[in-house]
Amino acid sequence: MKRLRIRLNGTVQGVGFRPFVYRIAKELGLKGYVLNDSFGVEIEAEGKKELLDTFLKRLNEEKPPLARIYSQEIEFLEPLGYTDFEIRESKEEGKKEVLILPDIATCEDCLRELFDPKDRRYLYPFINCTNCGPRFTIIEKLPYDRPNTTMKVFDMCPNCRREYEDPLNRRFHAQPNACPVCGPWVSLYDREGNLIAEREEAIELLLEAIMEGKIVAVKGVGGFHLICDARKEESVRTLRERKRRQEKPFAVMFRDLKQVEEHAEPTELEKGLLISPERPIVLVKKRRELAPSVAPGLSRVGAFLPYSPLHHIILRRLGFPVVATSGNLSDEPIVKDNDEALEKLSQFADIILLHNREIRRRCDDSVVKVIGGIPTPIRRSRGYAPLPVRLPFKLPKKVLAVGGMLKNTFALGMGDRAILSQHIGDVENLTTLEAFEEAVFDLMELYEFEPEVIVCDLHPRYETTRWAEEFSQEKGIPLLKVQHHYAHVLSCMAENSIEGKVLGIAWDGTGYGEDGTLWGGEFLLCDYRSYERAFYFKPFRLIGGEKVVKEPRRVALSILFELFGEEGINIVLERLGEFSEREIINLYRSWERGINSPYSSSVGRLFDGVASLLGIRQVLSYEGQAAMMIEDLYDSGIKDSFPYEIEGSQINWAPIFLSLLEEENPKVAASKFINTLVRIALDVARRVGEERVCLSGGVMQNDPLVSKIRELLEENGFKVYTHQRVPPNDGGISLGQVVCSSEK
Known part of the structure; x- marks a missing residue:
């Protein structure tokens, strides 16, 4: 039994x-209530998990004709024991806040x-109404009126103006309202920047190019996509070669739910996510193989x-799924402007489809994965940002939290809410x-926000930390540095409205510890004031540092050297065959002397070690690849x-790997390794x-691991909390940084 809020x-x-x-x-036999409040509609329903999944899906599929859902926040909680389902009187308390809605x-x-x-x-391709269309990516300032959006350059024709001014019309005050007579249009260009065609003809030629197996760039809502036929191996492989993206999986856009089911096996909950107003990328089990290079x-x-609308036109006319991946150079942000696209994307795409509605801010597609039966954001961006996360208390000061370095988001904290930015990406170069920096200043300007405290990660080499130090000094604003894994746990506490102490299990690849070593296998006893490193995995040297x-x-x-x-x-020499004998001897000497071999307690790195020793993966082409393969x-x-040992406050992993070396079957070894981590979680x-x-950190994106930890701990009387609104990876730590500031 679960309670769905x-x-x-x-x-x-x-x-x-x-x-x-x-x-x-009533039809599903659920208990709880529904009511109107100053935010919208609040629902609580209790019942079996599979019935709640069906309930959530039907809410989106069967809603009344005039109802439109702009945002949907869901949480799975412990049941309270409702005896019936009822319509409650509306709650009027709480001021009605101005929300900048997502696209x-x-x-x-x-x-x-x-x-x-x-x-x-x-x-x-730009049809919209009051109930749909771009919001966050076109607004320039509040209030959300047409003169304050990038649509201000398009004067409405008499027909559109009538709709816009008629309170009974579906397009009453629809700020992006337009039509072919008065609104934006598309234009098609070749790789040399020459105009090929406009409007309907441009789309026709684009479709022909995709059907011929070509790669095209298409300007969307928050940036550009690179698109090709997801069935044609040659096209997908060519895209990989041009983008220098060896194996990292591509997202695939399908025409509708029926087409998804022809190629994959989405669960009822995953179907509900696919058709939700946010339209995230949802990780689903493959059924019929697309091109092998889509997700190798x-x-x-x-x-x-x-x-x-443009995506709908393309997919409806093609009749087959397409790869639709972010249009950007390697390690750079998604491209959003026309000139930038003609300059940068011409090396990837055979032709480029532009439009003349300006994108005010970049906003990548969101990614969601069902982990332990709970929808969990892996990347929180289009469709979700910049909706606020409600905090369990009010902040005493306005906070700018700059987040981490990888999968970066930042956050503005004010009152009882934190506004998380869209996904920025890995902040590793200029x-x-x-x-x-552009996104930080943009969001602060949009909300007329002046921070009173700045929070960053403890790691001295994070670019975001260096930026925060300079900005703090320049503005004379106090700076607070927060340990990485403590921020992970706090983010989970905050989004689950937990106060008081918790045991936080924060497992990931790397985070800077207060002792100067690399943490990542942490059991932290903490509240919003402080934390204690109660238990952790025994540190071991990592040969080659960042390599x-x-x-x-x-x-x-x-x-093996440990x-x-x-x-x-x-x-x-017997097991790996990855290095020459001389290389191994030199690396051993480096390890022995501690040269460029920092200590780490990282569970993420232990996953990598398992992948290598089992012959699954020796070199990665993207972050988390080995762990994903072990999960599969x-x-x-x-x-x-x-077997494992706990010595004092350290978990000794040596018995795990001594036994793993004796196991010949990779599937058995990988399963036993995950089972061992589950047992350790319960033991500690x-x-x-x-x-x-609370479970947090990038390792907690592993579905069987999280499912088994939850199952075993709950069987033994513990209450387990996971992420549902912000990512468990580093994309969520800005929220933890915000709430850490509340007691400092």
Whole structure:
């Protein structure tokens, strides 16, 4: 039994929404309530998990004709024991806040008009109404009126003006309102920047190019996509070669849910996410193989549905799925401007489709994965940002939290909310640092926000930390540095509205510890004031420092040298075959002397070591690849685990790897390794004795790991909390930084 809390914002009041919710809840035998509040509609429903998944899907599929959901916040909580389902009186308390809404997928009414030959907006790629269309990516300042958006350059024709001014019309005060007579249009260019065609002809030629197997660049809502036929291996492989993206999976856009089911096996919950107003990329199990290079070596594919009229036109006309990946150079932000696209994307795409509606701010597609039965954001961006995350208390000061370096988001904290930015990406070079700074100043200007405290990561070499230090000094604003894994746990606490102490299990690849070593296998006893490092995995040297992030084989070397000392050289020669004998001897000497071999307690690196020793992966082409491949190997039918030891406050992993070296079957070994981590989580939780346990960090994107930890801990009386609104990876730590500032 679970309790599902849903908060809906949009056209959900005065349209028969509460009776609709009541009817579905009764049909499914759920208990709880529905009410209107100053935010929109609040629903709580209790019942079996599979019934709640169906309830969530039906809310989006069967909603009243006039109802439109702009945003959907969901949480799975412990049941309270409701005895019936009821419509409660509205709650009027709480001021009505001005929300800058995310970009909203095209509504069903606009879709009907889009494909109706008799409609004046037939096949118009910028059709929208009050209930759908761009918001966050076109607003320049508040209030959200047309003169304050990038649509201000388009004067409405008499027909559009009539709609816009008619309170009974669906397009009443629809700020992006337009039609073929008065609105934006598309233009097609070749790689040399020459205009080929405009409007309908441009789309026709684009479709022909995709069908011929060519790669095209298409300007969307928050930036450009690179698109090609997802069925044609040659096209996908060519895109990989041009983009220098060896194996990192591509997202695939499908025409509709039926087409997704032809190629994949989405669960009921995943179907609900696919058709939700946010239209995120959802990781689903593959069924029929697309081109092998779409997601090489993985059992899942990132699937999503069209969310703009232009996408709908393209997918409807093609009739087959397409790769739709972010249009950007390697390690750079997504391209959003026309001139920038003609300059940078011409090396990838054969032709480029532009439009003349300016994108005010970059906004990548969001990514969601169901982890442990809970929808969990992996990348929170289009469709979700910049909706606020409600905090369990009010902040005493306005906070700018700059986040981490990888998968960066930053956050503005004010009152009882934190506004997280869209996904910025990995801030590792000047270009991404400039994009980060641009986004920070943009959001602060949009909200007229002046920070009173700045929060950053403890790591001295993070570009975001250096930026925060300079900005703090320049503005004379106090600066607070927060340990990486403490921020992870705090983010989980904040989004789950937890106060008081918790045991936080924060496992990831790397984070700077207060002792100067690299943490990543942490059990932290903490509240919003402070934390105690209660238990952690025994540190071991990582040969080559930062090189190990992309080379699991170096982690394997480190582990074998820790286990066997100099004798490990012979074992390496027998098992890996990745280095010459001279290289191994030199690397051993570096390890022995501690040269460029920092200590680490990282569980993420242990996953890499397992992948290397089992022959699964020696060198990575993208972050997390080894862990994802181990996750795919997991067999729930294997119940055994490896031995381990807890010595004082350290978990000794040596017995795990000594046993793993004896296991010949990679599937068995990978399953037993994950099972062992689950047992360790329970063992430590019992020793600490704190009832509430928060799971965070990049490792907690592993579905079988999180599912089994939750299952085992809850069987033993613990309450387990995971991420549902912000990513468990570094994309969520800006939220933890915000709430850490509250007690400092």
